[in-house]
Each structure stands twice: as structure tokens, then as C-alpha cells.
Amino acid sequence: MIVIKFGGTSVGDAQRVANAIDIVAERREKKPIVVVSALAGVTNDLVAASEAARACDIDRVNQIIAAVRQRHEDVAMRLVQQKFDFFESFIKQLDKQIDQIHTILRGIALLGEITARARDKVMAIGEKLSSVLFAYSMMMRALPGEHVDSEEVVITDARFGEANPLMDETRAAAKRVLLPLIERNLIPVIGGFIGRTRDGATTTLGRGGSDYSAAIIGAAIRADEIQIWTDVDGMMTCDPRLIPSARVVDRISYVEAAELAWFGAKVLHPRTIAPAVAQKIPVRVLNTHNIASPGTLITEEGDTRVDAGPRAVAVKRGITVVHMTSNKMLGAHGFLARLFAIFEELEISVDLITTSEVSVSVTIDEDKPQLIEHLTPVADVEIRKSQCIVAIVGRNLMRDSVIGARVFDSMRGIPMSMFSLGTSGLNLSIVVDEADADRSVRAIHAALFEAPVSVPS
Numbered sequence: 428m429i430v431i432k433f434g435g436t437s438v439g440d441a442q443r444v445a446n447a448i449d450i451v452a453e454r455r456e457k458k459p460i461v462v463v464s465a466l467a468g469v470t471n472d473l474v475a476a477s478e479a480a481r482a483c484d485i486d487r488v489n490q491i492i493a494a495v496r497q498r499h500e501d502v503a504m505r506l507v508q509q510k511f512d513f514f515e516s517f518i519k520q521l522d523k524q525i526d527q528i529h530t531i532l533r534g535i536a537l538l539g540e541i542t543a544r545a546r547d548k549v550m551a552i553g554e555k556l557s558s559v560l561f562a563y564s565m566m567m568r569a570l571p572g573e574h575v576d577s578e579e580v581v582i583t584d585a586r587f588g589e590a591n592p593l594m595d596e597t598r599a600a601a602k603r604v605l606l607p608l609i610e611r612n613l614i615p616v617i618g619g620f621i622g623r624t625r626d627g628a629t630t631t632l633g634r635g636g637s638d639y640s641a642a643i644i645g646a647a648i649r650a651d652e653i654q655i656w657t658d659v660d661g662m663m664t665c666d667p668r669l670i671p672s673a674r675v676v677d678r679i680s681y682v683e684a685a686e687l688a689w690f691g692a693k694v695l696h697p698r699t700i701a702p703a704v705a706q707k708i709p710v711r712v713l714n715t716h717n718i719a720s721p722g723t724l725i726t727e728e729g730d731t732r733v734d735a736g737p738r739a740v741a742v743k744r745g746i747t748v749v750h751m752t753s754n755k756m757l758g759a760h761g762f763l764a765r766l767f768a769i770f771e772e773l774e775i776s777v778d779l780i781t782t783s784e785v786s787v788s789v790t791i792d793e794d795k796p797q798l799i800e801h802l803t804p805v806a807d808v809e810i811r812k813s814q815c816i817v818a819i820v821g822r823n824l825m826r827d828s829v830i831g832a833r834v835f836d837s838m839r840g841i842p843m844s845m846f847s848l849g850t851s852g853l854n855l856s857i858v859v860d861e862a863d864a865d866r867s868v869r870a871i872h873a874a875l876f877e878a879p880v881s882v883p884s
């Protein structure tokens with residue numbers, strides 16, 4: 428069994444859906460389960476519709492939802508229309524979902540506020556529609572696609588907007604629902620991104636979460652491989668939108684891929700790797716628009732060559748740096764515990780940490796206004812917004828200082844506010860002003876990936 432996940436751009440229009448179906452057809456003997464994202468841009472449209480509803484802008488709501496409906500009808504017209512009963516039945520389901528969105532959006536407009544629960548219910552419609560459409564389109568091409576409701580399979584906690592899977596329940600549900608279909612040679616088609624709580628509320632797994640769904644489902648059924656089909660040739664030495672000459676990384680380990688995803692390589696949702704690691708399931712990143720490309724293989728061991736150099740550079744933007752200084756730190760114990768208790772109490776998660784005898788600096792994703800207020804009794808605080816983390820990831824970063832030397836040399840003239848070398852030697856992170864992000868990444872990419880570098884063994 429394999430899981431095949433298609434991202435939004437891979438199902439963006441009728442031609443792309445048709446290509447994606449060909450990819451499934453070619454892998455039929457591997458007993459695939461298909462996971463699909465919403466059509467490209469639809470989740471953003473649904474978020475915009477929720478915001479418009481909250482602002483009571485009903486015209487805008489109607490306009491956005493009509494366009495979403497039309498996009499799905501257009502794809503169905505191209506792919507399903509020849510079989511009138513399929514087309515009719517799809518349009519009925521489409522209209523039922525659209526009615527449901529309007530009901531929720533009317534509720535939001537009436538209250539003038541939107542709860543995380545309601546937002547998830549609206550956002551989930553994108554994957555509900557795309558997965559139904561994909562299953563119908565498969566049937567049109569004589570492939571036995573069987574739509575499965577994600578809420579029947581992926582069971583989560585109630586952390587709306589960023590739900591966590593409850594793996595025992597999900598495993599049981601996946602076995603009960605999916606395995607019998609596969610035994611009957613059917614191909615389950617399931618929307619990514621969506622789950623449901625034990626008491627039946629719809630949840631979502633965080634933006635970009637269909638990758639995570641694929642891994643959760645793959646782990647639940649112990650798939651042989653999880654394939655993430657996207658719009659680039661694999662995980663690359665950098666985001667090709669920033670560095671067009673970036674190269675594909677053919678092999679990478681789970682820990683390296685997870686670090687890269689966490690530090691901004693959007694090609695994978697940051698939590699995707701965890702379920703695969705638990706079962707040691709290989710994850711492959713492949714390009715729907717370039718099927719011949721071998722892509723990236725993510726495994727426990729990654730690239731086993733002893734002189735394997737760094738894998739890639741990523742950038743995480745919109746970071747805040749908090750510098751905390753206090754003489755009370757000198758020789759005292761318990762000071763760091765007190766500082767970090769404040770971050771815990773405010774539920775702020777910390778990425779990088781550097782310390783000196785009298786100061787601690789951390790990076791956080793979101794700045795909460797109460798933070799300064801809570802920290803000032805304990806330390807002098809300086810907050811720097813609009814920072815970014817540039818992370819160089821690869822397993823041999825510490826073995827020889829040649830990598831560090833090249834990185835710092837390439838950064839001449841660019842001020843940095845923090846740097847940290849993870850003790851695992853996997854991640855060298857540098858914090859710079861967001862305005863310097865692109866030139867920093869370009870300089871580092873040129874130094875590490877555009878000139879040969881190997882780490883002496």
C-alpha cells in the first residue's frame with residue numbers, strides 16, 4: 428500500500444486533475460490511497476469569506492462563495508460531464524456543501540465574530556469538495572475511486588486550527604474504513620487537512636496540513652511509502668522561488684527534512700515527518716508537472732555518504748527576537764527556569780536560544796503583548812520584530828569548521844542578531860533583519876551549493 432498526496436497546485440484545474448489521475452492509474456498495483464488538498468487557492472478564499480462574514484460584508488461573501496462553486500463546477504464540466512448522472516450527482520453534493528457554508532457564514536455575520544471551531548468548519552469545505560470531485564473524475568476514467576470522508580478516519584484533539592491526531596483512534600478507524608476498500612481493489616480518495624474530534628466537531632491540521640494527513644494515514648495503515656506530489660522536483664537546496672538555480676536533494680534523513688520544514692521549507696508541512704518516523708515509512712517528494720524526475724527520498728538514514736555536505740538552506744520569516752538581560756543571572760540558579768516559566772504560561776513557543784553569563788536571547792513566532800509586562804520584573808527586555816531565521820541544515824555541519832567558515836565569510840557586511848549551532852550539528856541558524864533575508868540566503872546558497880563543498884571524513 429502507498430499513500431499518494433496531491434497538493435493544491437496539482438489539482439488546480441481540470442488538466443491537472445486529469446494528470447494526477449494518470450499518476451494514480453500508473454501506480455494502481457501498489458494499492459494506493461489518494462489524499463487531496465483543496466483546489467489551489469480555495470482555502471485562502473474560504474478564509475477570506477469567513478473574514479468578510481465577520482465584517483458583515485454579505486456581498487463579498489456571496490461573491491467569493493459563488494466563485495468557489497463555479498471553479499468546482501468548471502472542473503466537473505470538463506472531467507465528469509460526459510456521464511450525466513455522475514455530473515448531476517456531483518452538482519447535488521456541491522450545492523449541499525455550498526448551502527452548508529452559507530449557513531455557517533450567516534451565523535458568523537449575525538454574531539459579528541468567528542470562533543476557531545466555525546473557521547475550521549468553513550476551511551474544511553475546500554478538501555471536502557476537491558476529494559469528492561477527484562473520486563468522481565477517477566470513476567469517469569474507469570478507475571475505482573471511492574470517496575471516503577476524512578472525518579471518518581482522522582480523529583484529533585479539539586485544538587481547532589492546529590489539531591493533533593489521536594493515533595490510536597485514527598489507526599483503528601483507518602483499518603476499519605480503508606482496509607476493506609483496498610481489499611476490494613477500490614482506491615480510497617480522502618480530503619487532506621481535515622479531522623474530527625471524538626465528539627464529532629470538524630477540525631483542521633494547520634495550513635498546509637494535507638501533507639500531515641498523508642503521513643497520519645500512511646502511518647495508520649502502515650503504508651510502504653508516502654508520496655507527496657507537488658509543483659517542484661522535490662526538496663531542493665533552497666526554495667526555487669528565491670533561488671531559481673536551486674538543486675534537488677536526492678536523499679535526506681527524517682531529522683534533516685523535519686528541520687528544514689520547521690525552518691520554512693514550505694514544500695512539507697512541519698509535522699509531516701513525525702508519523703512516518705514512528706513506522707520508518709519512506710516519504711518521497713515528487714513533481715506532478717515533471718513525472719520523470721526522481722524527486723527526493725526521505726528516510727531514516729538519508730544520504731549515507733561520509734562526505735555528504737549540507738542539505739539545504741531555508742528561511743523562516745516574521746520572527747521576533749527577545750533579548751533578556753539581568754545581573755541576577757550572575758552565578759544564580761533557577762533564573763532561566765523563572766524566565767521560561769513565563770513563556771510556558773503564555774503558551775509562547777521558543778525556537779532558538781542563546782545565552783551568555785548575563786543575558787538570554789530567544790526567537791519566538793508570535794509576540795504577545797503581555798510578554799514584556801510579564802518579563803520586566805525579572806529582566807531588562809528588548810524586543811526586535813521583523814527578524815528572520817536563516818537555517819542551514821545537514822548532518823555533518825559540526826564535523827569540520829569549513830561549513831561555518833564559508834557561511835560566515837559569505838555573510839560579510841550583513842549584521843546578525845543571533846546565531847546558534849544546534850548541538851546535534853544538524854542546524855546552523857542565523858538571525859538577521861527581515862530586510863536582509865533574501866541577500867543572506869543568496870550569499871549562503873552560493874557559498875555552499877554553487878561551489879563544491881565536502882566535509883572531510
Ligand code: ADP
Nearest residue numbers: 434435436657661662663665666668692693694
Ligand atoms: P502543495 O500545494 O503541493 O502542498 P506548497 O506550495 O505547499 O505545495 O509547497 C511547494 C512549494 O514549496 C514550492 O513551490 C516551493 O516554492 C516551496 N519551497 C520552499 N522551500 C522549498 C525547498 N527547500 N524545496 C522545494 N520547494 C520549496
Ligand code: ASP
Nearest residue numbers: 464470620634635636637
Ligand atoms: N488546503 C489547505 C491549505 O491551503 C491544506 C493544504 O493545502 O495542505 O492550507
Ligand code: MG
Nearest residue numbers: 434635693694
Ligand atoms: Mg503544501
